[in-house]
Amino acid sequence: MTQIDERHNYDEQAVLRRVMHVIATTPQPHDCVPPILEAALSLANGQGVALVLFEDPAYVAVHQMSADALPDAEILHELVFHLKEGIHVDPVLPSAMTVKYPGLIVAVIRSAKKPVGLMWMTFDNPVDLTQQQQIAFITLMDGLTVVSTSIRSITRQRKLSRNQSEFMRIVSHDLRSPLTAMHGFASMLDMVGDLNEKQAYFVEKIFSGITQMTSIVENFQDAGRFDPETGFYEMERVPCDITEIILRIMETHLVPAEKQELTLTSNVDGDIPIVNADANMIERAITNLVDNAIKYTPNGQRIEVGVKRVDDELVISVADTGLGISKENQKMLFERHVRIHRREHKKVKGSGLGLFIVRSVAQRHGGRAWVASTEGDGTTFSFSIPLGGENSLIPGASAT
Numbered sequence: 328m329t330q331i332d333e334r335h336n337y338d339e340q341a342v343l344r345r346v347m348h349v350i351a352t353t354p355q356p357h358d359c360v361p362p363i364l365e366a367a368l369s370l371a372n373g374q375g376v377a378l379v380l381f382e383d384p385a386y387v388a389v390h391q392m393s394a395d396a397l398p399d400a401e402i403l404h405e406l407v408f409h410l411k412e413g414i415h416v417d418p419v420l421p422s423a424m425t426v427k428y429p430g431l432i433v434a435v436i437r438s439a440k441k442p443v444g445l446m447w448m449t450f451d452n453p454v455d456l457t458q459q460q461q462i463a464f465i466t467l468m469d470g471l472t473v474v475s476t477s478i479r480s481i482t483r484q485r486k487l488s489r490n491q492s493e494f495m496r497i498v499s500h501d502l503r504s505p506l507t508a509m510h511g512f513a514s515m516l517d518m519v520g521d522l523n524e525k526q527a528y529f530v531e532k533i534f535s536g537i538t539q540m541t542s543i544v545e546n547f548q549d550a551g552r553f554d555p556e557t558g559f560y561e562m563e564r565v566p567c568d569i570t571e572i573i574l575r576i577m578e579t580h581l582v583p584a585e586k587q588e589l590t591l592t593s594n595v596d597g598d599i600p601i602v603n604a605d606a607n608m609i610e611r612a613i614t615n616l617v618d619n620a621i622k623y624t625p626n627g628q629r630i631e632v633g634v635k636r637v638d639d640e641l642v643i644s645v646a647d648t649g650l651g652i653s654k655e656n657q658k659m660l661f662e663r664h665v666r667i668h669r670r671e672h673k674k675v676k677g678s679g680l681g682l683f684i685v686r687s688v689a690q691r692h693g694g695r696a697w698v699a700s701t702e703g704d705g706t707t708f709s710f711s712i713p714l715g716g717e718n719s720l721i722p723g724a725s726a727t
Contacts, residue, residue: 356477594633615681
């Protein structure tokens with residue numbers, strides 16, 4: 328091998344190493360595309376290059392060329408169905424492509440054996456790739472295929488999430504009216520005559536079912552609205568007294584707690600400031616934590632709702648002295664529709680959305696949510712609200 332060949336070989340390896348490093352260390356696959364296209368030009372001394380994905384998503388990225396210089400996407404889509412897998416140098420183009428190029432490389436991107444896109448590279452002169460360049464190009468295309476697959480996966484996931492949120496929004500809205508009517512008519516049954524003991528028991532069960540259904544509908548709606556990634560809810564920030572919210576929630580939950588012989592107490596620090604937050608979101612998050620604690624804590628145990636200032640954050644927590652949660656089960660608790668299945672909780676009803684809502688509310692306010700638990704020794708769920716930035720009543724102020 329000559330000195331020049333060795334130099335070319337070294338340069339190609341260096342380019343590939345940089346590309347592989349970008350793919351491995353860049354969180355967003357879209358951000359990997361420009362350096363890969365630049366590397367492709369560098370490897371083959373091309374004039375311009377583009378990545379075209381046909382659908383899910385329809386996506387075009389160009390480097391040193393204009394998107395207008397590309398043939399129509401439908402024609403490109405037709406072209407790749409006639410090309411075999413791999414890299415094609417100066418391929419025969421369909422008659423519909425009237426533009427001629429001195430040199431052209433087309434590399435087909437496939438997913439599950441189906442062509443989903445291509446890399447399109449033009450040259451000022453006829454293409455003459457060395458064997459080493461061809462090998463390097465194959466490696467580069469493997470990286471571009473991985474990135475393209477990631478882009479498609481993320482797009483599909485986002486589309487599914489949006490569709491789910493929209494579906495839940497519609498269903499939740501449509502269920503509210505009949506639930507309200509059921510509750511109204513059930514509450515008027517005693518107006519048409521006295522109820523005997525058995526009838527009163529049945530009415531109580533009807534109210535219990537309506538309450539459960541209403542709670543599930545509200546959680547479906549909140550999960551879709553509050554989701555930081557796909558939610559459509561516009562936050563309404565107002566001066567928010569979290570201490571007052573906690574006391575109000577505790578008052579409405581005293582009866583359910585007493586039915587299960589639970590002791591419900593509060594532990595609120597004296598230096599809790601008023602924050603500029605969405606009171607509705609905060610109340611929904613705390614309510615979900617208290618509801619969960621009441622549902623999952625065995626009779627005769629204790630629940631404590633608290634808020635304290637920790638450095639530049641407010642930490643709201645709900646602690647119980649219940650059964651605790653294993654480390655393994657803690658990992659996915661804040662994801663959608665996750666519930667821990669254990670014999671003691673077989674009769675507990677729920678949608679698995681309460682903790683997802685808590686995390687969403689915390690994230691929308693710039694905070695976080697977490698759990699601390701030991702099996703057999705209770706559980707504490709917490710979420711934080713930063714005191715600075717938008718959460719401060721004084722614009723631009725930081726927590727002091």
